[in-house]
Amino acid sequence: MFDSLKAVQAEMGGESALEIAFSEGMFRVTDASAAIRDYASEGFDLVIAHGAQYGNSVFEVASDFTETSFAWGTSSDTGAERGFENVFAYGAVANEGGFVNGVVAAMLTETDVIGVIGPVAGDAKLYIDGFVRGVTEIKPDAQVNISYTGSFSDTTLAAEAAHVHIQAGADVLTGSAQQVVGAIGVASENGVAWLGTQSDQMSLGPDVVVTNQVYDWANVITDMIAKVEAGELGGTVYRLTFANEGLRLEFNESLEIADEVKEAARGAIEDIKSGDVDPVLIEEE
């Protein structure tokens, strides 16, 4: 999110055109709540709270500062039914990239065993559901082993989960949340392919990270700023998708990836864009 903000700032003409202030390390919601209130009272036009756990704080402050615009995610709740007019909500349709990574995993695996490391059951559900669906699209018989660490930040357990998947026969791994950095280290040590999501993970395993689903918030931010300037302070739900270029799949250029794998991935993206494949459907199944 922060990288996208910086990109938008650069495009708008630097710090004179767009002033950005930020707080990070807001692991405690109460801290975040205070920060949100501070920014609002300091007169910032748009306050972005990047974390699904910040919802209550956003609405609490938004009711006191009705002239200030707020945004939060991952969520689809702008509070419109409760009368809020100054809150934007945003999120990534992570199952789209999950689906494409699943297709890539199915093309890459030779053992037909694929390991997934999730944080807390439910949170990464979209990505993982899309991933499983992508795998079965190509190789219906492939086995996808999923394990959760019960935490977003337990890198030790995530690393051990990677060991376990590898010993259980997996030759392609993926996973989500910040905890996976330890698992990528293990994949790298064992030369097992890793498919990334959410952030750029290639530098962690230049020899093993094959693809990366990248979230690009620039368009969302640009649109929010335009709306705020036009006096529209909220009400829109934004979704990052391949179609609106909020999602991108990056290949590791330093690896030799078979053309057929790349073509299958690009084909899957086109199918999602055109609506031939709907990875969202999995939720209703």
Added chain:
Amino acid sequence: MIDELFTISTLIGILHSCVRLATPYLFAALGETFGQRSGVLNLGVDGIMLMGAFFAFYVVFEGHNLWVGVLVAVAVGVLMGMLKAFVSVTMQSLQGISGIGLYLFGLGLSSLLFKTLIGSVEGVSGFRQLAIPLLSDLPGIGHILFNHNILVYLAYLMVPVSWFVINRTTLGLKIRAVGHNPEAADTLGVSVNGVRYTTLMIGGALAAVAGASLSIGLQNVFQENMTNGLGFIAVALVYFGSWRTVGVLGGALLFSLVNALQLWAQALNIPIPSEVAVMMPYIMTIVVLAFTARQIQKPAALARSYERGE
């Protein structure tokens, strides 16, 4: 489906995971045992681990030898131990709260240094798996015990070493005396503060190596708060192990075994809810603590600061 968990290859895999997972707990909990046996509770272990993890990683990231990374971590750990000793031995502040302070200090400083010196999460090439010749070829047991990186072996080596130091050396005798009856030890000419400084420095060094075992051994990355509270589990393991090195080993192995079991159960798609699976090691810890609590011999002067009467 559940029988998949009890095939020979899976059992070997579970025990292999267990031995590896216990590594950071062993280093940290053995170090904490030294401090507690001398009467000082150090709740700052997690913060020292983070500092050790960061410095070991940073040294290696800058292109230096892995052992230089370990040595720098040890030095940082010793300094953190001295800091804890200064606050709770010399200044006699409450041990519990000053330990929490040390933890927050380590957490904050390691994050700040990480952000200013490195910036984003990067990988390094850490200690590689080192199969011990001949022994690692033994069926089953060879893979379980003798196919790990060198810091894993070192952690297990620290168990008899710590036992020997605490139970068979003059320093160990002083440590135990100071932990049980500092007044009597003082009368006999043992420097209570000197012994407590020493044990906290040893504990700091081992906690820092515990952190290094994560950042340049098991994961080969550094991330803010990467220990995720592991140091607090290590403190609990000292109670769990009734302040005995073998007890600490048993606790670390049991905790890691349950963790390994739940990871394997999930990876093999055995239908237990993941929430239940991740809770198992903690439930186990509470149950064992509840049953052992009555019979343990706690150092009598634990968490009491010592002031010489005139």
